[in-house]
Amino acid sequence: xxxxxAVAAGRPPFWRDVRILRVLWQIVFSVAVIVIGRxxxxxxxxxxxxxxxxxSWSFLNSQAGFSIxxxxxxxxxxxxxxxxxxxxxxxxxxxxxxxVLASLLGLVIGVARLSRNWLVRKIAQAYVDLFRNTPVVxxxxxxxxxxxxxxxxxxxxxxxxxxxxxxxxxxxxxxxTDAGAGVxxxxxxxxxxxxxxxxxxxxxxxxxxxxxxxxxxxxxxVFLALALASYFVIGSPMKMDVPQRAGLRFTGGVQxxxxxxxxxxxxxxxxxxxxxxxIRGSILAVQKGQKEAGEALGLxxxxxxxxxxxxxxxxxAIPPINSQYQNLLKNSSLGLFVAYPELVGVGRTVINxxxxxxxxxVIWMLSYLAxxxxxxxxxxxxxxxxxYRGARR
Amino acid sequence: xxxxxFAKLTALAAVSVLVxxxxxxxxxxxxxxxxxxxxxxxxxxxxxxxxxxxxRGTLNCGVNNTVPGFGFDPGTxxxxxxxxxxxxxxxxxxxxDPTAIELVPxxxxxxxxALRAGEYDVLVRNTTWTxxxxxxxxxxxxxxxxxxxxxMMVRADSGYEKVAxxxxxxxxxxxxxxxxxxxxxxxxxxxxxxxxxxxAENPQLQEAFIAGRCDGWTSDRSQLAGIRSAWPGSxxxxxxxxxxxxxxxxxxxxxxxxxxxxxxxxxxxxxxxxLILAEELGVDSGNVAQQASNxxxxxIAAMLGVPFEAATETLEVDHGLGIDNTFMQDVIAAxxxxxxxxDRHVAPLGVERGVNALWTDGGIQYAYPFR
Numbered sequence: 001x002x003x004x005x006a007v008a009a010g011r012p013p014f015w016r017d018v019r020i021l022r023v024l025w026q027i028v029f030s031v032a033v034i035v036i037g038r039x040x041x042x043x044x045x046x047x048x049x050x051x052x053x054x055x056s057w058s059f060l061n062s063q064a065g066f067s068i069x070x071x072x073x074x075x076x077x078x079x080x081x082x083x084x085x086x087x088x089x090x091x092x093x094x095x096x097x098x099x100v101l102a103s104l105l106g107l108v109i110g111v112a113r114l115s116r117n118w119l120v121r122k123i124a125q126a127y128v129d130l131f132r133n134t135p136v137v138x139x140x141x142x143x144x145x146x147x148x149x150x151x152x153x154x155x156x157x158x159x160x161x162x163x164x165x166x167x168x169x170x171x172x173x174x175x176x177t178d179a180g181a182g183v184x185x186x187x188x189x190x191x192x193x194x195x196x197x198x199x200x201x202x203x204x205x206x207x208x209x210x211x212x213x214x215x216x217x218x219x220x221x222v223f224l225a226l227a228l229a230s231y232f233v234i235g236s237p238m239k240m241d242v243p244q245r246a247g248l249r250f251t252g253g254v255q256x257x258x259x260x261x262x263x264x265x266x267x268x269x270x271x272x273x274x275x276x277x278x279i280r281g282s283i284l285a286v287q288k289g290q291k292e293a294g295e296a297l298g299l300x301x302x303x304x305x306x307x308x309x310x311x312x313x314x315x316x317a318i319p320p321i322n323s324q325y326q327n328l329l330k331n332s333s334l335g336l337f338v339a340y341p342e343l344v345g346v347g348r349t350v351i352n353x354x355x356x357x358x359x360x361x362v363i364w365m366l367s368y369l370a371x372x373x374x375x376x377x378x379x380x381x382x383x384x385x386x387x388y389r390g391a392r393r
Numbered sequence: 394x395x396x397x398x399f400a401k402l403t404a405l406a407a408v409s410v411l412v413x414x415x416x417x418x419x420x421x422x423x424x425x426x427x428x429x430x431x432x433x434x435x436x437x438x439x440x441x442x443x444x445x446x447x448x449r450g451t452l453n454c455g456v457n458n459t460v461p462g463f464g465f466d467p468g469t470x471x472x473x474x475x476x477x478x479x480x481x482x483x484x485x486x487x488x489x490d491p492t493a494i495e496l497v498p499x500x501x502x503x504x505x506x507a508l509r510a511g512e513y514d515v516l517v518r519n520t521t522w523t524x525x526x527x528x529x530x531x532x533x534x535x536x537x538x539x540x541x542x543x544x545m546m547v548r549a550d551s552g553y554e555k556v557a558x559x560x561x562x563x564x565x566x567x568x569x570x571x572x573x574x575x576x577x578x579x580x581x582x583x584x585x586x587x588x589x590x591x592x593a594e595n596p597q598l599q600e601a602f603i604a605g606r607c608d609g610w611t612s613d614r615s616q617l618a619g620i621r622s623a624w625p626g627s628x629x630x631x632x633x634x635x636x637x638x639x640x641x642x643x644x645x646x647x648x649x650x651x652x653x654x655x656x657x658x659x660x661x662x663x664x665x666x667x668l669i670l671a672e673e674l675g676v677d678s679g680n681v682a683q684q685a686s687n688x689x690x691x692x693i694a695a696m697l698g699v700p701f702e703a704a705t706e707t708l709e710v711d712h713g714l715g716i717d718n719t720f721m722q723d724v725i726a727a728x729x730x731x732x733x734x735x736d737r738h739v740a741p742l743g744v745e746r747g748v749n750a751l752w753t754d755g756g757i758q759y760a761y762p763f764r
Contacts, residue, residue, distance in 0.1 A: 019399065027406040053531060066573040067589050076577045145597070149604035167606055168563065247561040248608065249588075258606065259590075336568070337597070339590050345568065349591070352502055352569035355529040 048358060059354045060084075066349055068341045070257050080350055087346035088367055094263055094342065095329040095371070101268045102328060103321070106275025111305065113280045124276070131273035136331050139270050144262035144338040151258075154248050162242050164250055169257040171243035171250040180237035187230035195223035259340040263332065271328045275321055282317035283309055315386045322379035326372045343367060442514050442650070442657035443487065443715050451493050453513035454480035458498035459595045461619035462742045463519050472496045475738040476517040479538055479648060479665060482728045483515060486664045486720040491727040500594060502569035505530045509651055515661055516649040519613060521571050526649070534647040535662040536669070538731075539739075540748045540757060543575050543641040544614040546621060546634055551608060556639045557583040562608040565590050565598045575642035576611050583639075595620070603628050613644050618742040659714050663763075667721045670696055670760035671730035673751055678729040685722045695763040697722050710764060721763075731758065 014020050048055055060081040067076050071086040071093075112124035131139065149167050151157060157166035164171045199219040206213035231237070243253030286309050294304035336345035347360045446452055456477055457464030464474040481491040497513045508516045509531060519541070520526075522534040545564065547553045556579065566572050568591040580587040590607050592598040599620070602610050610617065614636065621634050648665060650658050671677065674693050676684050681697070688694035694701035695710040698718030712718055728734060735746065750756025 020402070023399065023402050023406060026403075027409070030406075053529065065577065067577045069588050069590060076574075076581075145600050145604070149600070149606065153605055167604060248563070249561055336591075336593050339592050339597075339601070341591065345591070348502055349568050349573065352505075353525065353574070355505065355525075355531070357506065 044358065053355050053357075055358060057359060059356050059359070062354075064350075065353065068346060070260065070341065080354070083346055083350065084343070084363060087341055087343045090335075090340065091329070091332050091342040091367075092371065094260065094267065094332045094335070094340070098264055098267045098271065098328050098332070099325050099375075101264070102271040102275055102324070105268060105272035106321075106324075107279055109272055109276030110279030110283065113276060114283060116301075128273045128276055131270050132277070134270075136266070136270050137334055137337060140263060140266040140334055140338055143266040143269075144259070147265075148258045148262045154245070158245070163253075164243060164245060167258055168248070169250070169255055170261060171253045171255045173240045173242045174254040175238045176241040178237045178239050180234045184230060184234050184237045187234070188227055191223050191226035191230070194226060195219040198222045257340075259335070259338050262338045263335050263340045263342075266338075267328050267331055270331070271324055274324050274327075278317050278320045278324065279313065282313040282315075285316050286312045311386075315383075318379060318383045318386065322376060322383075325375050325379065329371055329375065330368065439654075441715075442654050443660055444656075446487050446514055446657075450488060451495050452480065452484040452487060452515070453495045453497060454483070455499045455504055455508060455513040455516040455518055456480065456496050457518045460519060460616050461623045462738050462744075463615060463619060464498075464517075465619070466498070472498060473738075475539065475734060476519060476648075478728050478734045478738065479517045479668075480515070482668060482724045483648075483661055483664050485724045485727045486667075487660060487716055489717075489723055500569075501567060502593070505532055505649075508532060508649060511651075514650070514657070519616065519646045520649050521613075521644045522647045522649075523571060527652075531652045532649045533652050533658050534649050535658065536665040536760075537645040537647045538665055539615060539646040541613045541615050541644040541646050543572060543579075543611060543644055544617055545637045545639060545641065546610045546612075546617045547608060547637060549633055549635045553609075553637065555583075555637055556580070556587075556609075556641065557585050559587055559609060560585040563588040563590050563606065564609040564611050565592060565601050565607040566611050567592055567595060567598060569593075570612075571642070571644070572612055579639070579641040611641070613646070614640075615646075615739065615742075615744060618744045622742045656715050660716060663712070663714060664720075664724060666760050667696060667724060667763070668728070668731045668734065669751070669758050670763065671721065671725050672732040673753065673760055676725060676730060677733055678725055678727075681722055681725040685719075692762060712763065 011017060045055060061079050063076070064078055064080050064083040065076050066083070068074050068083060068086050068090075071090045074082060074086045109124050109127060112120050113128065115121050115124070151165055151167040154164075154166045154168050158164050162173055196219065199215045202213040202215035202218050205211060206215070241252050241254075243250045243255065290308050290312065291304055294308040299307065332342055333344040335342040336348065343364065347364055351357050351360050454477070456472055457474075458466040458472045460474070462474055464472055464476045466472045477496060480494050480496065484494045485491045495513075497507070499507050499513075499516075499518065504516055504518055504520065505526070507513065516532070517538075519539070520534075521541075522537065526532055527534065545556050545559070547559075553559055562585075564576060564587050566576055566589050573589065573591065576587065576589055587609070590601065592601065598610065601607055610620075612620075617636050621631050621636065624631050624634060648661055650661055670692075671681075674690070674696065676693060676696070684693055685697050685699055688697060688699055688701055691701045691703065691708050694708065698710070698712075698721065700707050700709045710718070729737075735749065746754070746756060748756050749758055752759040
């Protein structure tokens, strides 16, 4: 009778009611996931206990005892947590600079692949084929043990005595802030604002009268003049920190170790080959008509590229380039092969000294996840900015 | 109204899932705890590795293949050295056959993980006995087979005479070893600022040292002696390098087994001990057969597992280690005693007995008696 009543109400019985079934399956699935997850965790805990180690995190507070040769301020008396943070900073250091350099180089390679000059085209193709088809490790080993080690020894490699290039590292001069730098900083900001106002003024003149605005020259000139004037008025608040050689090391200036160099160059060359191909593909994907329209308007090939083709190509290129950036970040984990103390390398040392493999693994996973998500977020933001209207999500 | 019905249903589902899982946890927790609290050493639920090796018929042994004299593969695929002889000794003790071994080359980082995972039964790979390895790593060390120390190797023409002279230099070191920690400690002690360049393995480290990336190579003295003896002539040969006298740390090298397996530990321990005792008692591969049939003293008889005919009585010793009482006879016949092994593998590197001599000769190798 209830069935008839249900039918009369317009609802099927509960075992055929799709809405109820959906919720039921959700419950069953959730229970299954929780049960399996718990089993996995208990199994892990048991296995770990059997081997005589545990799943606690207190080891992070114990003293590290080992040294890390570059990165943030760190001594062996610091905690293991601090050691891992320094290592993470080293990873970010390499990845950030690597991403910038690989993008620039990749852009050049990608455009060169489409050059009208036969030699340029062939060289770019050879570059891409070489670096795409060679495993990263081999590139790194070759660059570090082959190229970096054939640089001059520390005693010999100086460039006019202000910069040094040697197989232990490089050092070059860098401006260092002195007294009054803060004041000069505010003057620079003020100069920037004034320059922007000048740009607006020139644009308005141009709109009103049609005279060429030369606004870039004007604004940049004003900025430069104000910056220099304030610099000298304040009394030279920046000094050049020139590196000196002290025995077998350098003091002062900016120092980059040989390992950083080798890893950076290796990652940059490798990833730039991929980015170059992505950019080439995305340029080719822009309709030919766009380029022809640009030509019809009288733009030079460079102007066509710069104002018509590349802006459209970049929209297509950004998602795959996002992946390449993340690849670069993850490839930095090969730093141990070239003695660069990044996150995986230092983590392995921690595992060896403390035996806590599972915990360090979790730290690795979370760290790399955080870093790749950051890259992704930024790139998705850029993607949204440049996407075609209507394609935004 | 329908929406609120489904909302309630979903809420009910969520609550029931939580309740179910909480109940489940309460039920199951006693079980794994019961398994965890049973000490595998009691052997009731856990089979000893001794039995596993006997059943398998082969001994799996973790070794080094990059250190001349201790564990080295000269390119032929055959690993030989001081440590591998101890592997053969253990195999002979348990299985009666020194060739029934599987040598597994392993690097410094993976050695404890692989040991715990069961990839091999015993690790004889110039491994230092430290408290954290006993505790955190969960391994147990048998009798020390080589008393070593950490040292620094530099180029002969560098002019350094001690580590304190090396302020402002760089030293190459392999990661994952006690070497890293000891270098930092010792450098701080002698107030020298030494940059540590860490590599994963010795071959890469050697490249860096040859190229001049670092001024010193620090490792166990025995390792350095082996590496120096095989130094390529193109870079000057062994004379181009010198090992400084500083003893940067104590490195007692001993075979390691997994914690908690007393039977297996005892067998490994007493095999190593027996080799040292054999040298103390003057038994070597040449006279072991004769001593076995007619032992000179009750101590020799106890070690070789034969009865000793004294003037008034017959003495016999049963070790109860789980292997034949006569195991030392086979072991000494197969590999010789400690001195013979040392002379075969370590002496050619130019390393003297030194601290590894018997306690009666001014060293500290001291064997425990078989009774």
